Amino acid sequence: MNKQKRIEIFTRLRDANPNPTTELNYSSPFELLIAVILSAQATDVGVNKATAKLYPVANTPEKILALGVDGLKDYIKTIGLFNSKAENVIKTCRALIEKHRGEVPDNREDLEALPGVGRKTANVVLNTAFGQPAMAVDTHIFRVSNRTGIAPGKNVLDVEKRLMRVVPKEFLLDAHHWLILHGRYTCTARKPKCGACVIEDLCEFKQKRDYME
């Protein structure tokens, strides 16, 4: 795909949604970090339901640590993998207090050293809480990048690196939100809505004609 096409694609996605953001509810970098840890293999809606009850009671490392693993599980038991997530969240809270004065670090190295925090989670926090250009490539971004031809790659790291290289600078900060939302609602996994897609004429997906109705 050439540069001009990419510019046009992101211009249209931006026009359709000028201020994209995560669908996870949060009001501080710490709340976002915990929500993202909880969201692995779970829906944002499910995480929001749990954090709507948790955060009014405990939304700092100190307060969540005070709940303890079992106390925390009571709030998040509707979320998949809640046992291991509770352990990781408690360990992360402890690490934030001991190593970062209770603050969420704003660099990749320190974020990825926290329990339960991988590259994708770090990218979401860097991008969404701290406004740094970063691509948290999830299943939606991976699919959209490959299908459209914006940034094809064999694995999520390939796609992440290519997106960082080829997405025009002016779109870099918000690109991952546009791609996630496009994949979640339009370029869906089983039945993409190509007939209603704002970038259909630019997309290089060979089978798009099969999904035009």
Ligand code: SF4
């Ligand atoms: S045309 Fe279809 S395959 Fe291409 S981006 Fe749009 S929904 Fe996805």
